Amino acid sequence: MKEAILFWLNPIFRRELLDRLRSWKTLIAIASVAVVSCGLVLLRWPTDSTVDIVSQGAVLIFRPLAFAVTLAVMMLVPAFPATSLVSERKKGTLAILLNSPMTPVQIYLGKLASNVTLGAILMSASLPAFAACVAMGGISIRDHLGPMILVFLAMSLQYTAVGLWISQRSQSTDASLRWTYIAVLFLVLFSIAPMVFVGKLDGPKAFLAQALTAVSPASALQQITSSQGAAAVLGIQTGWGAFLIASVLITVVLAVLTLRSLDPIKLDRARPTGKIIARDANKAGVLRSVNYIVDPNKRKSGIPRWLNPIMVKEFRTRKFGRLHWLIRLIFICAIVSLGLTVVAATGTVSWGVARIASSMVLMQLGLLLLVGPSLGANLFASELESGGWPILRTSPISSLKIVSGKLMSVVWTLLLVLLASLPGYAVMSYIQPDLSGQVSNVMISMLVAIALVVCISACVSTFAKSTAAATAMSYGVLLTLFAGTLLVWLAQGRPFGALFVERVLMFNPAAAALSEMKAPGFEAYRLAPMCWWIGLGISAGCAILMSIRVWKMTRPD
């Protein structure tokens, strides 16, 4: 009790928690979790007088509910810690804190505890819905609800530690947000990936792949909800106990790493000043000309007349947007493409086209959702934040050129990612020539997905005042659109009917791609071309809204 009081007295914990609870965004997040979870229960609540003696109804509602709250924890919990330390450092308050009698451990624990508490409050909004499942019968507190709550708390702990660690290492809030979400997605999805390749084998590789799955909450969810989803198909055997241990281990490791760098001396880093190395006739100069196709330390020539200067500026201001980085990205894409081609060539025969194509679509979707929102959300919010917008407003460049330059800088990058999979699809079409029509439809679906990602995140960017808010909001909207609709698909049959699921999936072009390739579970749906029109309609609406907003922003007040 005394310790609890002392913890409450940690000023960092108190300030951060109260600060967030006072925010209307937190209130909306808690209310959304409560409304969605209670809505799911209401949809499934029995209305007839027939007694469900095996209590399957409660299990069927418990499953999507658990997935929905997992998604909410994944989306909402990392947002605050991801901006926490980096924004304190940028504002200069971190130096004041480190100069106070508080120790770095107290500062860190205050931040960690406040966010985990917030995660617990967020999760508690879904407790009435979970309680209803228990009341329906078939769900026990000991076997289902208790472990589920522990898993949610462990997720909050793990993702908070990840967010704080990345936040400590990042130079800007939006970069921190971007890398945190990427890390969370890797922990949740990509930790399962090795199982796809070596899971069915024996030996140390399979053991390691199996052990790695403990990092993802998928295995825990599978065990608690007794679902026969992808985790079961892949043969994942790690349960919720392993997940709890993995979460605590990850948290401890990341806490140590963060605390090691939470040192005023280590924080005093020199800013890179930039250096141009002349390619003289000396040895070093000759070596550089041989070594580099595009020398990062060579002075760049001016922006060519035929290129939109805004687009070039967008590429140049990105850390990985420089030509030497783009060439590396193209090479990585080429290697991935070759890998996919090999997988497609060997796997199409043994695994079947549907499974290979589904994996490729999901991989592309993952990359689009990782890269797209952070790039799109930066477009306008960063101009407003950096003070560059008033200068652009006083220049003669038109709002149309600003919008097109900014949008194209994201579109080209995403197209590059998409093009990496082309050879893989080509191989599939070569092995099964009758697939070429379906492959074209998949490519169209992915192009529509790109349009949606770019237009929605750019539109969000015009309404946000900071890049961090724009990035978080874009991730929220796009994850709801792409992952949320797949969540509804997971609950097909009970409580949602096939027609309802089909209508919801119409908003998700990735689902259209999966249905075109007859991926397992999507065979019954006919989503294209209506899904494309809806996607293009939403994109056009966002583009129009964004253009009007930009036009207004360039007008005199």
Added chain:
Amino acid sequence: MSHSESYVVETKNLTKRYGDFVALDDLSIHVKKGQILGFIGPNGAGKTTTIKILVGLSRPTSGSAFISGVNCSENAGRIKHLVGYMPDKFGSYDNMRVREYLDFFGAVFGLQGSQRTKRIDEVLEVTNSRYMQDKFVESLSHGMQQRVGIARTLLHNPQVLILDEPANGLDPKARIEMREILLRLAAEGKTLIVTSHILPELARICDTVAIITGGKLRAFGALDDVMRDLCPTRSYEVQLLSETDVSKADAIVRQHLGANAELQLSKQERVIRFPTAESEQALSELLKNLLQQGVMVSQFREVVGDLEDAFLSVASGPANDSK
């Protein structure tokens, strides 16, 4: 050529309201080619509102503003070519070198190819920034960033430069460099409007000043005229050779100025100081009197008031109190 046509910058009864709040009230000022206007006022006085109207970022509720005869609110497109604007926030982009930063804005202003390269070299030269052309913009010190900011405003060779707080946050050396750059630009025929809180700095470079408080223009004109108008009582100082002359000189000065004169005596310094509104003629009579009565005067001089005194006399005036 009419009087109005000789002005490069002119505002006529400029008023801007935000709902009930009057940000700018009937402001009329004008600046000639090659002049530097110091725009002075406390925070929230209406300086930035005026600047925003002049650069086409805001529309006046009534009145009009012209740059080289072009209406700022009706012809915003042309104004963008005539004005170089440097806001108080630098507006840096991450991961961009100084030369790339200038190249981008050169392209945005429509400069192409070799013309752009040549112009970048010129503005780097004018602002003494060539040595930092390969450095990342975000890594520059504040003073260096301000110089790059001025280089950017000069890229499209505008007639008028509007600089919002260019000396803010600069160290003394950087301030001197900034002053030299601004004076050089004015000498080249550019018209400058400069806002600043560092009034002694403005006093050194401005030909004309406009003092604004609560959206109203309190004083406007040549620097000397404004000083004279706002500080009618000038301070004089009589430096004596001997300590024993102080009492004698005190009596003579009191007799000349009247019994209520506010005199400051310092026997150690052998100085008498007094404020007066008397003419030069009357003061020369006083000096003659002192010398005739055997007072050994080593110096008889005016203590020059500064812009800060003028600003304070306006800022603490009755019109301001009623706000």
